Amino acid sequence: MESRQVILKFSNDLDYLRLVAGVSRLVCQAIKGKNIQEDFVDAVELAVCEACSNAMVHAPYSAPSAEIVVIFQVLQDRLMIQVRDPGPGFDLDHVSLPDFEAHPETGYGIYLIKSMMDEVENLKDEKHHTLVMAKHFLV
Amino acid sequence: MLITDEKIGDVVVLKLKGRLDASSAPKLKEQVKSLIGNDQHELVIDFAEVDFIDSSGLGVLVSSHRSVNRAGGDIRLSALQDRVRAVVELTRLHYVFEIFEDAVTAAESF
Numbered sequence: 723m724e725s726r727q728v729i730l731k732f733s734n735d736l737d738y739l740r741l742v743a744g745v746s747r748l749v750c751q752a753i754k755g756k757n758i759q760e761d762f763v764d765a766v767e768l769a770v771c772e773a774c775s776n777a778m779v780h781a782p783y784s785a786p787s788a789e790i791v792v793i794f795q796v797l798q799d800r801l802m803i804q805v806r807d808p809g810p811g812f813d814l815d816h817v818s819l820p821d822f823e824a825h826p827e828t829g830y831g832i833y834l835i836k837s838m839m840d841e842v843e844n845l846k847d848e849k850h851h852t853l854v855m856a857k858h859f860l861v
Numbered sequence: 862m863l864i865t866d867e868k869i870g871d872v873v874v875l876k877l878k879g880r881l882d883a884s885s886a887p888k889l890k891e892q893v894k895s896l897i898g899n900d901q902h903e904l905v906i907d908f909a910e911v912d913f914i915d916s917s918g919l920g921v922l923v924s925s926h927r928s929v930n931r932a933g934g935d936i937r938l939s940a941l942q943d944r945v946r947a948v949v950e951l952t953r954l955h956y957v958f959e960i961f962e963d964a965v966t967a968a969e970s971f
Contacts (some may be wrong), residue, residue, distance in 0.1 A: 736884035
């Protein structure tokens with residue numbers, strides 16, 4: 723992992739989630755000298771899979787041929803992951819917490835991502851939506 | 862994800878193997894729907910061989926639970942691995958489901 727960056731591109735097919743999960747774990751396990759524990763690996767896998775399935779299932783303009791791009795970047799103090807899709811995205815600040823009293827059937831995805839990661843933000847341009855997530859290494 | 866079923870008394874135990882995520886959750890939903898259609902309303906979903914669950918998996922558990930409740934039955938969960946249990950608890954769904962150490966104990970609780 724000399725470039726300290728891994729890029730994964732795939733079409734809009736939920737069957738790719740297993741590949742995403744596997745690559746997420748491999749990237750984490752390949753990080754040297756950062757005291758990566760299993761809970762770090764599990765958290766990254768869940769957050770990345772949630773972000774990808776969110777892009778594939780909920781992005782209304784994601785045709786089957788739409789390309790999802792995941793970029794893993796190992797920085798000095800954190801692992802940063804970008805998940806880019808061709809949909810219009812959403813306003814992260816307006817995604818409310820699930821109603822824990824009502825136990826809804828949907829709406830847990832962003833909550834789980836935020837719970838698993840230290841930083842979450844989204845970027846939008848004319849053609850893409852990108853969810854940017856980071857998890858800090860333990861010092 | 863592989864789903865097998867067996868009966869313990871009148872209770873149907875669905876044993877899941879693999880990942881309960883957005884790609885596999887519809888399969889579980891269909892299986893539960895089919896069981897309800899066959900008047901099987903007392904179900905255990907066994908997670909002994911499930912090492913991953915995401916929001917889609919959680920959603921199918923909740924919707925299945927509601928469907929079975931409406932039919933007068935219940936779904937109980939068994940043998941959650943630590944990682945799956947952590948996600949269930951994080952989303953407060955351990956207040957929705959009765960959770961047991963193993964499938965036999967769950968089935969006998971009906």
